[in-house]
Amino acid sequence: MDADEYRKHGKAMVDKIADYMSNVRDYDVLPKDVYPGYLKDQLPKQAPKEGEPFEKIAEDIDKVILPGTTHWQSPHMHAFFPALNSYASLLGDMMADAINCIGFTWEASPVCTELEIVVMNWLCDALGLPDKFQHNRPHSFGGGVIYTTCSEATLSAMMASRKRAIDERKSRHVCGRRGLADADILSRLVAYCSDQAHSSVEKASMLCMVTLRHLPTDKDTKALRGHTLKQAIEEDTAKGLIPFFVCATLGTTGICAFDNVDEIGQVAGEFGLWVHVDAAYAGTAFICPEFRYLLKGAETVDSFAFNPSKWMMVHFDCTAFWVADYRCLENAFCINPVYLMHDNMDKSVDFMHWQVPLSRRFRALKLWFVLRSFGIEGLQKHVRQGVELAAYFEQLMASNKIFEVKAKRILGLVVFQLKNNSGLTKKLLSELLASRKLYAVPALLDGETVIRFTVTSANTTREDIEHDWKLIEETGLKVIAEDYEKCFAGECLTCSKERAAAASAASRVNQQAGGCVPMAPAIEITDEPSLDDSDVGDERKLSDGSGKRSEDSMISSELSEIMCSAGHNKNGNGKLFTPVQGAKGIIVSFRGPSMSSRPIPEMSEEGSHLEGKIGGNCHDSDDEVCSSELHGDENSGSEWESEANAPVKGKEEVSDGSSYVDSDLEIKRIEHCFTGFKQGETKKDLLRAKSYDLDSVSLSVGDEDKSYERSSVWMRTGSFVSRMGKRMANLGSPR
Structure with a gap:
């Protein structure tokens, strides 16, 4: 060519x-x-x-x-962190590739070194980093260099600090005494990072052959705190170990948490440790003054690194790395073969002495193109837009109670879960990846699986966020619906694990208050052909006895799951439905494809029971809304009364020997039952500000003595989606 x-x-x-x-x-x-x-x-x-x-x-x-x-x-790429490019960056690298210099020394290509010094000073100033990191400052040995990745930066910082620690320890054993060997000191060196730190810190410790301790983070913020570091240093010093290095992370990979650099720096200064800051993703945000509060304590650190190749629209690879004293790098890496010497060695910077590799690309050119093309204000606008879009996604997620944001969002990363359900969250992510329409990755937070959603593309719009939210929401509802169907079939793994614990707990609860069993064994569901469809709509018989399950017996109406039990679980056997003596089964009637949502009033601390009525004017037409109502005492304010032993009143009809209560069923006691209570939570907490879809309920009760006094009705709510894929109310995950 x-x-x-x-x-x-x-x-x-x-x-x-x-x-x-x-x-x-x-x-x-x-x-x-x-x-x-x-x-x-x-x-x-x-x-x-x-x-x-x-x-x-x-x-x-x-x-x-x-x-x-x-x-x-x-715009639908939400995995990991951004890896952006831009036309300015591509054009800059096009020219750099044409020049194709190998800038290991100043003389090998002066402009390669000189431009790198200039843009690193520009960038240091733009981020608000301390002046001590800039080149050519009076009484300062600071400076910046461009690396490939933050992994290389962490390794270089650890190697420089290791060399400093070994030299410093050896200097203590002079004055006529035999000095310690390097290997003796090396075997006692210990480095620290948080349990949220990137895996590159562990890899660096392996390459440096030093011990690394992952320290626990703050329970709420997931930040490494100064007192935790101090305790670890004192423990290791008492064991004869030599603490020498700590890596603080600003914007952790899992949830974008920020270690407390100010506290860490003060403790490290007290004990003489090197502090390295890994701000791979979040570093770009510091170009905006409003985020620089997260930089507090930066004046105490020894090195700082971030990736313009992530969020700053400089394409990979490009990592900015600053040190407060470049002599530590040169002590660790400097080798001067005769063929690399030149006349300006004493007056220039040779970046080959600041890194592990010898050769280096002309990366400064694409960074220079981007800084000039966008300007500081253009880059600030870009960062703020990403943060605003992440906040918008967070707002959308808050609109559906089946989802929960699991960590505080600070920048462009939202961490979420199907509410209180790590297992279904894994299933949700698997379904999303199978669609190929969206890419996200998981993380572990307190042992639970969460999904990371990062705004990564420079072209992302609110419409893109809405598109992806719709996909996530619909897939989440589908996953929950499928899980409910498995519960009914007895095929849900979570159910089987909960069953044993639920049975013993249910026995105690039901003996005292006739409460519900949190989860149950398989429920046999069979069609009830003898019922009049014009009367009760799409009905399914939930039998406590044996029987083969119909393939078409899944509950698929667009409504909350409503389960009604006639009687108490006196024997504590863990059955979901345990009717009163003589009962032959339970029939739950779902009328029509759509329901009306009604808010449940505020409840008092004691108010775990509601007085009300399920029923209303239901129509047979699919186009009509079954208008079920939950009535409270308007004069009682937010506290609803209950009567534990009130009778269930209704119309009795007989079908194949079983009587059932139909239409306008007056309920004096309704239990809202949830599984997966967190310690300290009450039913009031779970019920607050939720909306529930109610339908008329029919109960099948074998009543040889026609006695309903000891009957009770409870319902459990969750989120369902029909087999037709239609939307339903947002009710919260069952577990």
């Missing part, structure tokens, strides 16, 4: 890139029909012996490359 061909094909490639970036939201985020090793079947086993025309090579971008691509620039 000559210059003319390069111009021709280069312009075509620029058009191809622009088209891709403009239309990336139209691609599924995740590729389909790929598996490990899939590509070898699509390409020749050997490289071509003769060159191919560029047109043929370009065709394979669409045929081979894009079909197997995960589209990191897509």
